[in-house]
Amino acid sequence: MTEFIPPGTRYHALPSPFAFKRGGQLHGAHVAYETWGTLNADASNALLIVTGLSPDAHAAANDGNPAAGWWEGMLGPGKAIDTNRWFVVCVNSLGSCKGSTGPATINPATGELYRLNFPELSIEDGARAAVDVVKAQGITRLACVIGNSMGGMTALAVLLLHPGIARSHINISGSAQALPFxxxxxxxxxxxxxxxxxWNGGQYTDQQYPESGMRMxxxxxxxxxRSALEWxxxxxxxxLDSDQADDDPFGLEFxxxxxxxxxxRRFVRFFDPNCYLYLSRSMDWFDLAEYADGDVMAGLASIKVDKALAIGANTDILFPVQQQQQIADGLRAGGADAQFIGLDSPQGHDAFLVDFERFGPAVRTFLDAL
Amino acid sequence: MTEFIPPGTRYHALPSPFAFKRGGQLHGAHVAYETWGTLNADASNALLIVTGLSPDAHAAANDGNPAAGWWEGMLGPGKAIDTNRWFVVCVNSLGSCKGSTGPATINPATGELYRLNFPELSIEDGARAAVDVVKAQGITRLACVIGNSMGGMTALAVLLLHPGIARSHINISGSAQALPFxxxxxxxxxxxxxxxxxWNGGQYTDQQYPESGMRMxxxxxxxxxRSALEWxxxxxxxxLDSDQADDDPFGLEFxxxxxxxxxxRRFVRFFDPNCYLYLSRSMDWFDLAEYADGDVMAGLASIKVDKALAIGANTDILFPVQQQQQIADGLRAGGADAQFIGLDSPQGHDAFLVDFERFGPAVRTFLDAL
Known part of the structure; x- marks a missing residue:
């Protein structure tokens, strides 16, 4: 599975055992991460980025790996997340296959891949692992924790489970609880x-691989x-040109x-199916209301942070902007100076990965004022 | 496949051969239909209903079959489509498995099911078949042709290919062309x-049946x-209660x-997979712009009808209301007295099947004024 991991990835050993929210624990587990910029003397310029389901920790080019990263347009010297000012840590989610310990990692107790013997993973477990990476850098208080998509859930869990860990928060296309759609x-x-x-109950091999299921x-x-409007x-x-089109009468045509x-094709063999199942399910389970007698707004209000920005694309059908509006409203109810911005990006949920023209200024303005 | 067909279904023999738009032809084909109400002396009170992908011709209870139909709330004595006034014909789509000839019908030339030897089906073929049913009833001019969803496409094809066939048109959650989402x-x-x-290249049996594919x-x-809002x-x-939930760690939970x-479960064994493929693909192909040098508005404007109503649900993501707005605008450009109504139904594309409170009055008002 090493082909999944970008060069230059660094590893942080988690406390062993590392216990999971829903039970079970890992021994000798680690989390992959990368950094950009320089931590200042009082460690006050640190940002944490937690990601969506599939990205690795290589958000942008850095000394360890000059290749462009998945957030290259947003992160770097002079960019919206300006690495001349900020020391940035991006963590690959616990349970992923991009360097962090997950279902595709060898279980030291058995010498075999964990597969479905990996403990039931919650968003909160990933949050605790990410905070452990941060603390190991000598950072006790982040200037900001930034989360995208699933990472928006992780970031909220970071703030809830570690009061005081961050002065501020940017939630991008995230949500405080999974909704039925x-x-x-x-x-x-x-x-x-x-x-x-x-898939074979999780016991697939490179030769017998759930290609069709992953493709679907x-x-x-x-x-x-994405969004219908963009398409x-x-x-x-x-x-398609006739030479691209399929001969199959029900094959590709448009x-x-x-x-x-x-x-x-670019995904099926580059993400581990079992890791996908675990991370996907962890999102369904995430619900800040659990921490406040079923009241998601009260869950948000229990988070203490000075400033917050919740943004998203008005065309997002997966994490609709009402959910980012809710995050801003809830954090404000908890005392934060919190702002919501719904951006007119046509690209739907993925807009934050491509529409730097709209997302960049919103993030830059917020960070500049910190 | 007879278990698919509601009792009381009537059959109309199509001209033999019946040629298809994209080539190929059927011999000895027929279309299933049902009727409600009584045709008046000058045959001026006839309505045609063309349906979405999966419904049969049993839109509502009638003498032949007292069971409730799929549009029971809309069609009947005193209802929005008032069968005390109107003589209504509902046609099961050509290519379906609910009584009309389709891929799950025996090909008289071979004695075997057509399966993938069924000719490539277009929306226009279904439209021509429906008009043939209508004419066989002694109707030369319909008071209105009503189409829902895929039937909204079929209805537009009816009007385009048979100028003068109808005085008016109600397009419900339909579209003039398939768009990429x-x-x-x-x-x-x-x-x-x-x-x-x-699926086995279309050669499945009841024992070896593409259950998983159909379920997906x-x-x-x-x-x-449906819509996120409704859910x-x-x-x-x-x-789920613990006794309903699955033991499988990735099984049903919510x-x-x-x-x-x-x-x-209610669908997989009640709709033929090959019929599904043919009807589904016919929607992708449908494009009124083909008839007007690539200009869909001009295609609509070439349709001659006196009055039209295009309605849909504002929460529809599959046939968004912009497409019904376009239909009204295009028909108006062609000289029709055409109106668009976007209804605030939370139920998305399927709203017309359930939200009779909103769809009923819109349809009733239009028909009452004819």
């Missing part, structure tokens, strides 16, 4: 993988990560189908 | 069926037929997952 989508993605006979899961992901303009009803196919 | 969803549904090894396709359908209120994060599972 997104649960339904993720449940169907997991079902596609589990129904693939080659990824295509459904991409469909819900109308981008693909319309344009058909450009949008080829786009999905391309995305699926 | 809906193409992507349908493409993925078809892929789920085709990737199921038991249906769940994805249901997700896109937030209806399911929230409510979990009510929304059980709801999808129930829908899938």
């Amino acid at each position: 997104s649960i339904a989508i993720r449940s169907l993605q997991r079902e596609a993988i589990r129904l693939d006979p080659q 899961a990824r295509k459904l992901g991409v469909i819900t990560y 109308d303009g981008r693909f319309g009803r344009v058909r 450009q949008v189908e080829s786009y999905l196919e391309g995305h699926a | 809906s193409i992507a969803i349908r493409s993925l549904q078809r892929e789920a069926i085709r990737l199921d090894p038991q 396709a249906r769940k994805l359908g249901v997700i896109t037929y 937030d209120g209806r399911f929230g994060r409510v979990r 009510q929304v997952e059980s709801y999808l599972e129930g829908h899938a």
Whole structure:
């Protein structure tokens, strides 16, 4: 599985044992991370980035790895997250296959991959692991914790479970609890993988691999990560050239189908299916209301942070902007100077990965004022 | 496949051969239909209903079959489509498995099911077949042609290919061309069926049946037929009782997952997979712009009808209301007295099947004024 991990990745050993929220524990586990910029003398310029389901810790080029990262447009010297000023830590989620310990890691107790013997993973476990990385850097208080998508959930868990860990928070296309439309989508993605006979109860190999299930899961992901509006303009009803089109009467015909196919091909063998199942399910389980007698607003209000920004794209169907509005309202009820911005990005949930023109200034303005 | 067909269904023999738009032809084909009400002496009170992908012709209870139909709340004596006044014909789509000739019908030339030897089906073929049923009833001019969802496409094809066939038109949650988001969803549904090894190139049997593929396709359908808003209120994060929940660690846990599972179970064995593929693909192909040098508005404007109503639900993500707005605008440009109404139904694309409180008055008001 080492082909999943970008060069230059650094590793932080978690306390051993590392206990999970829902029970079970890991021994000898670690978390992959990368850094940018320089920590100042009083360690007051540190930012933590926690990510969506699939990204690794390589958010942008750095000394360890000059290749562009998944947030290259946002992070670097002079960029919205200005590494001339900030020392930035990005953590690969616990349970991922991009360097952190997860279902695709060898269980030291057995010498075999964990697979489905990995403990039930919650967003909160990833949050605790990320904070452990931060503390090991000599940072006791972050200037800001920034979370995107699933990372928006992780960031809220960081703040809730570690009061005082951050002065501020930027929540990008995140949510304080999973709602049924997104649960339904993720449940169907997991079902596609589990129904693939080659998934084989998690005991697949490189030769017998749940290719079809992963392809379906990824295509459904991409469909819900973008927006109909963007696709109308981008693909319309344009058909593939005859040499690209499939001979199969039910094969690819429209450009949008080829786009999905391309995305699926670039994903299927580059993300571990069991890790996908664990991370996906952890999102369904996440609910700040659990910490406040079923009241999600009270859960948010129990988080203490000085300043917060919750932003998202108005076209997002997976983490709709009402959920970012709720985060801002809830944190404000808890005493934060909290702002919500719904951006007119056409790119849906994934807009934060591509629409730097809109997301960049919002993030820059917030960080500049810290 | 006779278990798919409601009792009391009537059959109309199509001209033989019946040629298809994209080539190929059927011999000895027929279309299933039902009627309500009484045709008046000058045959001026006739309405045609063309349906979405999966419904049969049994839209409501009638003499032949007292069981409630799929549009029971809308159609009947004193209802929005008042059968005391109107003579209503509802046609099961050509290519369906609910009584009309389709891929699950025996090909008289071979004595075997057509399966993938069925000719490539277009929306326009279904439209021509429906008009043939209408004419056989002694109707030369309909008071109104009403189409829902896919039937909204069929109705537009009826009007385009048979100028003068109807005085008016009600388009409900339909569209004048398939756009990439809906193409992507349908493409993925078809892929789920085709990737199921038991689909077997269309040669499945009752024993070796593409159960998983059909289940995935249906769940994805249901997700896109409804709306996030409705599900937030209806399911929230409510979990299944422990006796309903699955023991499987990745099995059903939330009510929304059980709801999808129930829908899938009621569909998988009650709709033929090959018919599903053909009808689904016909929607992707549909594009009124083909008839007007790539200009969909001009295609609509070439349709001659006196009055039209295009309605839909503001929460519809599959056939968004912008598409019904476009239909009204285009028909108006062609000289029709055309109105668009976007209804605040929370139920998404399927709202017309359940939200009679909103859809009923809109349809009734239009028909009463004819």
